[in-house]
Amino acid sequence: MVRNIPTWIVAKCRDTGHGTTLKVVDWLVQWWDGVELWVVQLPVAVQFPVVMIVVLPLCLGVARLIDRVADWGANNPASVPEPEPEPEPEAEKVAA
Template sequence: MLEWLVAWWDGVELWLVQLPYPVQVILVMAVLLPLSWGLARVIDRGVDGLGAKLTRVRDAEPPVGRRDGEDRKGTAA
């Protein structure tokens, strides 16, 4: 059923391992860095949204930043 996917992946893998090492590193970074950054952003937004929904404070917004200009210790920035 998924033989075409396995064959395609084997071809990509064979092509990648035959490249010089610096080119492999550049290709992996060009694909993995944006993918990882995007996934981390989605997870962060999801956790913030879920935290805002589960809080006891009505109409809470996700904790993207403080509006009053205070840092975490309660002093003015």
């Protein structure tokens, strides 16, 4: 069955030359490769500010998100088992 696939989703395989449908993750990987290549080709004097202004805050935000999710998981009442009730002390037997 042949479907009308937009051309931006179709890519040629490097080895065989056959057209393949890209998934969202493949698109993201290709986009990231392009960004990475762009940054690497910049002069070092430009790379440093780009990393400090863009990548550092992004990493800080992801770290804070992970920290909040971990705190939420640790404090989630559903994840904490209920404490077992302490056994009631038996009344002392009085010797007559």
